Every structure is written in C-alpha cells, then in structure tokens.
Amino acid sequence: MKFQGKIDSFAENNLGHGPYIEIPEDVYKELLKTTIDKRVKCTLNNTITVSRAMAPKGNFHYILLNKEVLKEIKINVGDAVLVELQPDESKYGMPISEEMEEVLFSDPDGSNLFHKLTPGVQRTLIHVINKFKSSNLKIERSFVILEHLKKNKGKIDFKLLQEDFKNYRNNMKF
Structure with missing residues (x-):
C-alpha cells in the first residue's frame, strides 16, 4: 500500500x-x-x-x-x-545474515535455544549481528550469542552478553 x-x-x-x-x-x-x-x-x-x-x-x-x-x-x-x-513475511520479521544462519545451522543446541526466544528478542539479536559489515565479526558474534544462551540455560542477559563479547575478543588476542 x-x-x-x-x-x-x-x-x-x-x-x-x-x-x-x-x-x-x-x-x-x-x-x-x-x-x-x-x-x-x-x-x-x-x-x-x-x-x-x-x-x-x-x-x-x-x-x-x-x-x-x-x-x-x-x-x-x-x-x-x-x-x-x-x-513482512520473512521468518524473523527482518533479514538475517548468511553468517548467522550458518552458525545456527552448525549448532543445533544453540539454534534450539535461539528459536525458543520471543520473536522480539530474536530480532534484537539478529540486529546485533546485522550491524556489522565484517563477515568474521558476524560469525564471531553469532557464536558468542549461542554460547551465551547455552551457558545461561536459554536466557539472554544483555549486560552479560556484552561482557561475553568483550571476553571473547580479549581471549582471542595473542
């Protein structure tokens, strides 16, 4: 319309x-x-x-x-x-990056927890990933999100998630 x-x-x-x-x-x-x-x-x-x-x-x-x-x-x-x-007839109500789709596909346990979240929380997490241009960062952040969900029994704590992103980055430095 x-x-x-x-x-x-x-x-x-x-x-x-x-x-x-x-x-x-x-x-x-x-x-x-x-x-x-x-x-x-x-x-x-x-x-x-x-x-x-x-x-x-x-x-x-x-x-x-x-x-x-x-x-x-x-x-x-x-x-x-x-x-x-x-x-908007897309699955999530917004586009999802190929990188995040691949991480979801490669981690069935994490994917299951992600898909138990409310649609609004799913969109928020997809937006967190979509804002990055770097394919590597999209993969990294998607991985951290699924690990966060598994560690927290399917719950998202956005403050702790930010810490998880930071800790992952710090642990990757040589």
Missing part, C-alpha cells in the same frame, strides 16, 4: 523518540488484515526498504525510522516521502 507521508519526530525523552512516519488509519487497518505481528517492509521514495513494526502512539500508528535511514535517502524531518508498506 502506497501513500504520501511526512517525516516527523517525537520529542526527546518520549517513549519511541526519533524520526517517524504516521500511517494513515485506512492503510493501517488494511495492513492489519494481512500482517502476522504488525511487521512490515517499508520502502521510502522507491529507494530503501527497511523492516519495521507498525506501532501505536495515542490515537495514531507510525513507523519508527532512524537517522541512518534518513541520511541514506537524503531526507530530513519535515520532508515529504513516498511510502510503500507491505507485510
């Missing part, structure tokens, strides 16, 4: 602060009929496609963006933008 939107921004310190696009109510209601968990692929100005959730705020719904997306397509808060939303 396509519509003309406007980049707006929540004031700092509000829940969900930052740039966003309000979704017209008729578009939101139509997408609700076809999305599983309000996850959509959002294409802006026919240029960039990002996976996002349709989120509520008061009496409207929106797609939260970030400064990197705005910078990539050279738009600012206040600018008009062509928006196309379609249901």
